[in-house]
Each structure stands twice: as C-alpha cells, then as structure tokens.
Amino acid sequence: MKDIIGIILLIVLGSLTQLWIGPNGFGWPADPFIAWQLRVPRLLLALGAGAGLAGCGLLLQVLLRNPLASPYTLGVGSASALGASVVMVAIPSASIGLGAWMGALMATALVLLLRRRAGLDNEALILCGIAIALCASAGVLLLHYFADRATSSAMLRWTMGGLSSVGIWDGLTGVIPTLIGGSWLLWILPQLNLLQLGEDWAQSRGVAVEQLKLSILIVVALWTGALVAQAGPISFIGLIAPHMARRQFGYDLRRCAPATLGLGAGLLTCCDALARVVMAPAELPVGVLTALLGGPAFVALLLSKR
Numbered sequence: 001m002k003d004i005i006g007i008i009l010l011i012v013l014g015s016l017t018q019l020w021i022g023p024n025g026f027g028w029p030a031d032p033f034i035a036w037q038l039r040v041p042r043l044l045l046a047l048g049a050g051a052g053l054a055g056c057g058l059l060l061q062v063l064l065r066n067p068l069a070s071p072y073t074l075g076v077g078s079a080s081a082l083g084a085s086v087v088m089v090a091i092p093s094a095s096i097g098l099g100a101w102m103g104a105l106m107a108t109a110l111v112l113l114l115r116r117r118a119g120l121d122n123e124a125l126i127l128c129g130i131a132i133a134l135c136a137s138a139g140v141l142l143l144h145y146f147a148d149r150a151t152s153s154a155m156l157r158w159t160m161g162g163l164s165s166v167g168i169w170d171g172l173t174g175v176i177p178t179l180i181g182g183s184w185l186l187w188i189l190p191q192l193n194l195l196q197l198g199e200d201w202a203q204s205r206g207v208a209v210e211q212l213k214l215s216i217l218i219v220v221a222l223w224t225g226a227l228v229a230q231a232g233p234i235s236f237i238g239l240i241a242p243h244m245a246r247r248q249f250g251y252d253l254r255r256c257a258p259a260t261l262g263l264g265a266g267l268l269t270c271c272d273a274l275a276r277v278v279m280a281p282a283e284l285p286v287g288v289l290t291a292l293l294g295g296p297a298f299v300a301l302l303l304s305k306r
Contacts, residue, residue, distance in 0.1 A: 007262040011047070014269030018043040021277055037167055044171030045163050046269040049231045050241075052178035054264020055185050056220045057238030058245075058257060062196045063216045064122045070239040071224040074125070074217075075132030077233040079107030080225060082136040084232075085143045085155045092151075096158065097229035104225030107132050112217060161232035161287020163272050170230065177226040181219060182261055188212070189253045196251065234287045236294025237268050243301055 019039050020028060029035045053071050060069040071077070083103020084096045091099075107129075114128055140159070144152050165171055185192075191212055194202035199209050228234075245259040268286070271293065275284040 004259075007259060007266060010266030010270065011262060014046070014266050014273055015043055017273035018046065018269055021273060038165070041165040041168050041171030042163050042272070043269065044168075045165050045174035045231060046272045047265045048171075048174030048176075048178040049163065049227045049234065050237055050268025051261040051265040052174070052181060052223055052227045053234060053238040053268070054241035054260045055178070055182055055257070056224050057264075058242040058253075058260045059185065059192075059216050059220055060238075061242055062192050062253070063213055064126060065196070066122065066126060067243065068239070069126070070235075071220065072133070072233065072235065072238070074111050074129035074220075075107045075136060076104045076129075076221065076224050077228065077235070078133040078136035078140070079103040080228040081159050081233055082139045082143075084158055085140050088151055088155050088158075089143050089147050100232075101225040101229040103136070104228055105221055107136070108217060108221030108225075112214070157285070158232050159287075160285035161234040161290070162285050163231055164283075165230075173230045174227060177223055178261075181223040184219060185257060185261075189257055192257075193253050196253070232287060234268065234290055236290045236298065237264050237271075240294055240298050240301065241267060243298070247301070 019035075029039070056071040057069065060071065060073055061067055063069075064073070066073075080100040080103045083106070084100040086103075087094045087096050087099030110132060111125060111128055115125060140155070144155060147155065191202070191207050194205050194207050195209065195212060202212075203209050241264040242256075242260050244263050245256045249255040249259045268290070271290050272286045275286045275289045278284055278289070
C-alpha cells in the first residue's frame, strides 16, 4: 500500500509542478491560453509519453528476457531520429513527427524481416538492433554534414527530446497511444506472466508464443514510434521504470505492470518540471535531463539490489 501511495504522490507532485511553475515563478497563469493551451497539453504529453515508454520497456524486457532492454534496444530511437532528420533536410514542409514515426516503423520492419529470414534468437535480435542504431546514427551524422547551420541546429535540438506542445491535441497524441497500448498490455498480462517463465513453459500452457512475440514487437514499434514522433527520443524512462517497479512489487506482472506505467508517468512528469526550472528562464531539453539523471540512478539501483 505504501508503494502504491508513493507512485500516486509522485504523479500528483509532478502534475501540480507542471501546472503551476512558469518562467516567472510559482503560480497559476493569469492568461487562460497559457494554462489550457500550453501547460495542460504539456502535462498530458508527459504523462502519456512517460507511461508509454515505461510500458514498452517492460514488454521488451519480458520478450527478450534481458533487463537492459528498452524501447530503443531495437534501434527504434536512432531510426526515428534518422527519419526526422531526412524530413528536415529533404522535405522541410513535411511533418517531422511523421518522418520520425516512419523511421521507427522501418527499423522494426527490418528487425522482423531478419528475424523471420534468419531465425534470430533474443540475443541476436538485440545485436541486430544495436547494428541498426549504429547505422542510423551514422546516417544522422552524414545529414548533419550536408545540412546548413539552421537545419543542423534544428536536427540536434529534436534529438534531445522535448515536451513543448501547443493545443490540447498535441497533448492527446501522447495520451491516446498509451491508452490503447496500455490496455492491450494489461489484457495480455496472463500470457506475459507465463512467457517470462520461459517459452517452453508458456507453450505447454497453451500460449501461442510466436504470435505473442510478433504482436509485442509490432505493438512496441507502433507505440514507441507514436510517442517519439511527438516528444523526440527520451532515454532511460523505459529502462529504469520497470526495474523500480519489479523491486517494489515483485515479478508478478499483475502488480508490476500497472506500477511500471504509473512510475513512468510520474518520473517523466517530474523530470520535465525540473527541466523547466533548473536553467530558468531558459529550458533544458528533458531528454538531456533524463540521460543525466537516469544513468547514475540506474547504477545506484543496481548497487542497492546487490
């Protein structure tokens, strides 16, 4: 019960901070446009993106049976950055988010194709994702080389991640994919519980393992791609939230999965609120802050578990 209350308090603290902190200090904005068209959509995007990235991380860690798996393990993050960079350089009038989403889907399609043709196991899938990420990163660097200074600066800024949004629809683009993906995750929890005990054990209990693994990869690609398209690459939330949830709630996904979603939402909301004030009146990209805080926090979590 204490752990559940802690997650709720984390979400409430992050939400109140998001809504009440501005460049001029703490307080509810006098202008309704600032409140309802800037702060509320940003809060919705933070809650949706945080919970979604955490849920994708949990799915991949169960699927690959690897505690270091995250939404960007299969090269999705780097491929989305490549897709966004291609749009910025070649088609400036097109949607950056659409380019990022297409890049994420192409990376996952390539992983699925290699998995089907070569029969890759979990370890080989991770190595394949690392190779895709390295190739995509090299492509981004090549585009930086050919782009003009303004475009190169925009590309760099996008890869840092950010939750700036205008209008309620921008906020809902983070909430809607997470509502759909989170509902699907909770629906298949009994199968996931069996899968994390081993593929042979799950198959002996009637789980269609290959279909389940394929559906997880497709859902993670669509879910992550939709979030990255709106918020950019944001690291460590999908890696650290499942670890924190397992430590507090154990390995039973009926308790661990909802806690993971809640922790992801609370962590990203608090990080984004901190990113807005740590260099005020300037704003630190939240992807930079999650990387700065996530690395030491993950090491501390591993050491405390030992």
